[in-house]
Amino acid sequence: MPELPEVETVRRGLVPVMEGRVITRADVRRPDLRWPFPDGMAERLTGARVTRLRRRAKYILAELDRAETLIVHLGMSGRMLIAGPSGTSVPGAFHHHHPAPEKHDHVVFDIEDGTRVTFNDARRFGAMDLVATDAVEAHKLIAVLGPEPFDNAFSAAYLAEKLEGRWTPIKSALLDQRIVAGLGNIYVCEALWRSGISPLRLARDLTKRQISDLAGHIRETLEDAIAAGGSSLRDYRQADGELGYFQHSFAVYGREGEACRTPGCGGTVVRDVQSGRSSLHCPACQR
DNA sequence: AATGCCTCCTGGCGGC
DNA sequence: TGCCGCCAGGAGGCAT
Numbered sequence: 273m274p275e276l277p278e279v280e281t282v283r284r285g286l287v288p289v290m291e292g293r294v295i296t297r298a299d300v301r302r303p304d305l306r307w308p309f310p311d312g313m314a315e316r317l318t319g320a321r322v323t324r325l326r327r328r329a330k331y332i333l334a335e336l337d338r339a340e341t342l343i344v345h346l347g348m349s350g351r352m353l354i355a356g357p358s359g360t361s362v363p364g365a366f367h368h369h370h371p372a373p374e375k376h377d378h379v380v381f382d383i384e385d386g387t388r389v390t391f392n393d394a395r396r397f398g399a400m401d402l403v404a405t406d407a408v409e410a411h412k413l414i415a416v417l418g419p420e421p422f423d424n425a426f427s428a429a430y431l432a433e434k435l436e437g438r439w440t441p442i443k444s445a446l447l448d449q450r451i452v453a454g455l456g457n458i459y460v461c462e463a464l465w466r467s468g469i470s471p472l473r474l475a476r477d478l479t480k481r482q483i484s485d486l487a488g489h490i491r492e493t494l495e496d497a498i499a500a501g502g503s504s505l506r507d508y509r510q511a512d513g514e515l516g517y518f519q520h521s522f523a524v525y526g527r528e529g530e531a532c533r534t535p536g537c538g539g540t541v542v543r544d545v546q547s548g549r550s551s552l553h554c555p556a557c558q559r
Numbered sequence: 560a561a562t563g564c565c566t567c568c569t570g571g572c573g574g575c
Numbered sequence: 576t577g578c579c580g581c582c583a584g585g586a587g588g589c590a591t
Contacts, residue, residue: 274584306567306587330585348585349569376569395568397585413587440562449586456584505584525584547563550582564590572582 274346276330276421276454277497281516282352283327289354289387290322290334299380301373306347306399313402316340317381329417329453333408341405343413347397356387417453421491426452428484435475435483442478443471443546446490455490458503458525461552463493465524465534470558471551472544496521524552532557 274282298317300309310316320336327333332352334342346352355370370388373380379400381389391398403411418434419425434451435442445451446460455463464471466489469482478486497503502516505526519526523533524541532539532554539556 278584306585345585347568348583393568394570395583395585397567438561444562447586458584503584548565549585562591564588566586566588570583572580574579574581575577 274330274350274502275456275459275497276327276494277459277500277518278502278516279330279332279346279454280327280498281502282346283325283332285354286332286352286389287325289389290381290383291325292322293387294319294321294384295381296384297380297382299373299382301378301380305378305393305396306345307401309400310402313400316402317342328414329420329449330456331414335405339405340402341408343399343401343403343408343411344391345399345413347393347395347399349395350391350393350398353390353392354387355390356383357385417449418451419453421452421454421494426487426491428480428487431487432480432483435478438475440475441471441546442469442473442475442486443551445475447549452490454494457549458522459490459493459497461525462523463490465553465558466493468534468558470555471546471553473559524554526552528552 295317296319298314300314303309320338322334323337324335325332326335330345332344334344336342373390376392376394377390378393379391383389401411408414419430435445438445442464443460446455447457461471463486467482467486469478469486497518500516500518500521503518504515505519527541528543530541532541534554534557537554537557539554541552541554544551544553
């Protein structure tokens, strides 16, 4: 679900609430998400100060004093909900009363000023781990990640090298977090449409020019989405409860049977299934 | 090494 | 109202 733009939007929403603040209590309400939580997670979080909130690919990294970092992945349905004094001007807010946790509220963070941050994840494909900060880069889930799309390392030359000789469809290659980190199903479809490239085309068959265009369009698509606060599908919201609005800018995602938005194209958006996932594209202008 | 399939889990929606 | 199948923003793990 949440791809790079949504995760970045969540991170930005959490910064004013958590960065520099102490977690006065962490309520870990079940033993696991996708994997078991690390030993003593609640105790290790309680009383810790969040010194910095970073993002790597689709992971939020909350650096704590105590030299540990909380690694959070939202999976398909994970949300970080903020409630309480921060950002509100409720008189006596410090004594704000929080309602009882709801279904799928798995981890609740109480912040020193009375704000409450709740990790809610119906499908539990999300994950959390807590590791030494100097070991984050070497963490099993982090170490395998390719470059950030906005990093200089993600160049046309780099992408060309990674795609060279690959028999896999370009769609699959771009979903591979080892090649470039942060893309998911929506933004791959959108970036391929912007590039006029079919998701079915084999990675090895792209020209240098197409690869260069693609790298640029990936960055452009993600930038546009971040600027819009991400995409709000179903119940996804920004951390502050606001809805992102990039979904209104989708050219192909969720538009099966509708007219292609390429000026003068006249094609119709179709849905193909590739390795079990929907690939929305326009057969007329995506080759 | 590269590729493709299965799986984890819950909920919303459309069809009957 | 109820039941059923399908679909959903991810990605690790495993067989080939």
